[in-house]
Amino acid sequence: xxxxxxxxxxxxxxxxxxxxxxxxxxxxxxxxxxxxxxxxxxxxxxxxxxxxxxxxxxxxxxxxxxxxxxxxxxxxxxxxxxxxxxxxxxxxxxxxxxxxxxxxxxxxxxxxxxxxxxxxxxxxxxxxxxxxxxxxxxxxxxxxxxxxxxxxxxxxxxxxxxxxxxxxxxxxxxxxxxxxxxxxxxxxxxxxxxxxxxxxxxxxxxxxxxxxxxxxxxxxxxxxxxxxxxxxxxxxxxxxxxxxxxxxxxxxxxxxxxxxxxxxxxxxxxxxxxxxxxxxxxxxxxxxxxxxxxxxxxxxxxxxxxxxxxxxxxxxxxxxxxxxxxxxxxxxxxxxxxxxxxxxxxxxxxxxxxxxxxxxxxxxxxxxxxxxxxxxxxxxxxxxxxxxxxxxxxxxxxxxxxxxxxxxxxxxxxxxxxxxxxxxxxxxxxxxxxxxxxxxxxxxxxxxxxxxxxxxxxxxxxxxxxxxxxxxxxxxxxxxxxxxxxxxxxxxxxxxxxxxxxxxxxxxx
Amino acid sequence: xxxxxxxxxxxxxxxxxxxxxxxxxxxxxxxxxxxxxxxxxxxxxxxxxxxxxxxxxxxxxxxxxxxxxxxxxxxxxxxxxxxxxxxxxxxxxxxxxxxxxxxxxxxxxxxxxxxxxxxxxxxxxxxxxxxxxxxxxxxxxxxxxxxxxxxxxxxxxxxxxxxxxxxxxxxxxxxxxxxxx
Numbered sequence: 001x002x003x004x005x006x007x008x009x010x011x012x013x014x015x016x017x018x019x020x021x022x023x024x025x026x027x028x029x030x031x032x033x034x035x036x037x038x039x040x041x042x043x044x045x046x047x048x049x050x051x052x053x054x055x056x057x058x059x060x061x062x063x064x065x066x067x068x069x070x071x072x073x074x075x076x077x078x079x080x081x082x083x084x085x086x087x088x089x090x091x092x093x094x095x096x097x098x099x100x101x102x103x104x105x106x107x108x109x110x111x112x113x114x115x116x117x118x119x120x121x122x123x124x125x126x127x128x129x130x131x132x133x134x135x136x137x138x139x140x141x142x143x144x145x146x147x148x149x150x151x152x153x154x155x156x157x158x159x160x161x162x163x164x165x166x167x168x169x170x171x172x173x174x175x176x177x178x179x180x181x182x183x184x185x186x187x188x189x190x191x192x193x194x195x196x197x198x199x200x201x202x203x204x205x206x207x208x209x210x211x212x213x214x215x216x217x218x219x220x221x222x223x224x225x226x227x228x229x230x231x232x233x234x235x236x237x238x239x240x241x242x243x244x245x246x247x248x249x250x251x252x253x254x255x256x257x258x259x260x261x262x263x264x265x266x267x268x269x270x271x272x273x274x275x276x277x278x279x280x281x282x283x284x285x286x287x288x289x290x291x292x293x294x295x296x297x298x299x300x301x302x303x304x305x306x307x308x309x310x311x312x313x314x315x316x317x318x319x320x321x322x323x324x325x326x327x328x329x330x331x332x333x334x335x336x337x338x339x340x341x342x343x344x345x346x347x348x349x350x351x352x353x354x355x356x357x358x359x360x361x362x363x364x365x366x367x368x369x370x371x372x373x374x375x376x377x378x379x380x381x382x383x384x385x386x387x388x389x390x391x392x393x394x395x396x397x398x399x400x401x402x403x404x405x406x407x408x409x410x411x412x413x414x415x416x417x418x419x420x421x422x423x424x425x426x427x428x429x430x431x432x433x434x435x436x437x438x439x440x441x442x443x444x445x446x447x448x449x450x451x452x453x454x455x456x457x458x459x460x461x462x463x464x465x466x467x468x469x470x471x472x473x474x475x476x477x478x479x480x481x482x483x484x485x486x487x488x489x490x491x492x493x494x495x496x497x498x499x500x501x502x503x504x505x506x507x508x509x
Numbered sequence: 510x511x512x513x514x515x516x517x518x519x520x521x522x523x524x525x526x527x528x529x530x531x532x533x534x535x536x537x538x539x540x541x542x543x544x545x546x547x548x549x550x551x552x553x554x555x556x557x558x559x560x561x562x563x564x565x566x567x568x569x570x571x572x573x574x575x576x577x578x579x580x581x582x583x584x585x586x587x588x589x590x591x592x593x594x595x596x597x598x599x600x601x602x603x604x605x606x607x608x609x610x611x612x613x614x615x616x617x618x619x620x621x622x623x624x625x626x627x628x629x630x631x632x633x634x635x636x637x638x639x640x641x642x643x644x645x646x647x648x649x650x651x652x653x654x655x656x657x658x659x660x661x662x663x664x665x666x667x668x669x670x671x672x673x674x675x676x677x678x679x680x681x682x683x684x685x686x687x688x689x690x
Contacts, residue, residue, distance in 0.1 A: 389656020459578025
């Protein structure tokens, strides 16, 4: 009863009409932006941050979470029908999903994907329900050194896993840490980098950075990219999969759900990696791997289950440790901070109604999404016909007017526009904005835990390595940081060896 | 159900053509993807990052570093600025041949620049003449010239959108966004 009491109370929170409404709103928006290529869940959540100011924290997070996992459902639709992944996590669905659509089985592919997503999501929530309290209980003993190591590792993993140049991602992350230091130093009260500007004394606000870098940056980028757009979708018939299809994909759904759940927990992991891994597993396990890429239903079922399970389980590090595992979680972290809620191990015990409210809302959200993606799928397919040219100014106006409403300040709107330009330029020059925002969010936590640890350890940095947990985390940190360099050197040596072997062989001949 | 009639011969040919293996599809995507930014862009952007890092170092030094046991306010910003500066130098060296990241600016990049200009224009005009006219202009420019809509549809949709925003933000939510009407 001790354990299940708060869990059941959480359902009471979810069934509150306002929360139900926001849950519906969140998953519908998520599904919508998943269907529309271009704007991703991180950008959408950033743009809609101003909406969360007027509501209760639990309501706000229920909606934002709905956008995130709802997008995983919607992203499938464009992958299957247009061969354009609506989200990064649906890229592999294209391989078999689109071929199935070409064979006239678009409905089957979408239906299986929806069922797989639902099962994956549900497995994720159940896993979250049981694992989160364990992790939080374990983390209650964490002191500043552990948090320092954890935050460092989280930032490093997110930076190294992002596509493109890893060094550039790390530069962006370090710059994010620097931006977080602007304002009053919490230890000494000294003002840092404020240039005597009053509006900088409290530090740079998170919302304009997120709205600009993720939201407007992506909108500007899409203005340029939209010209690669695709043709109108085919009609979808019969979304209910046959019993045979279901039987064929049940194994893939099960494996995808479990795999996705575990990959989602890892910092830097998440839906995209989970879907890639699930596809690889299905292909490897298959008796006839050559079917993959030619319309194998398992190639849709596995990844789609995995990305939903991962989207759900990636809430674990955020809600139990206070460490966001990816860029989208960083924005939700920021939204919680705005609401005066600091996510961490004490969240489950101190604010059980918030924690379990959010977790249990995901059951409802997944049911709503299942309804939207099976009987109502035709409606969302029709949305694909709305032209990007008309959507772009709408999203831009939502961002601009939304930014104004936060504090009724034109200065904020200007900041959003400037960070939007910065986000666009960063993308063009190969710097991912994700690590910057994540590092910015974690910046003050990292600095204060580092300084506290050094106080405890009397300025001796080797003390980090003598504590078992922080030591292990830092060893992993060093391994992750050094591994790419080792790999390059090894590859070079292999090449050099191969060359010298070749010359030796030639000499002998 | 479907397949009441046999597909046209042409349709079948198109279908044959469009079924690609994942490897082929990856190639198509790679071919369609924009070109990487190249060595000049890498050098310039890394130099900007280096300058930011150096600037951070100088400013942090002014705040004072202290010792690890008793850090002063400049210590932590100094460390992260140092990381920025050192990694920028590494990136200048590693990326000297260009690398695969980033994207070259194209003729379409002007669209983003124009988009940015209209957003700045809106920020400057909104406090003076309210949000309605700047929003209308922004919608129209984005649809007509940046999106290639026809005159008529661009005009119609712009008016509809601004009307909807007025209804939501002013009439329903009662926000204090500067407005004309």
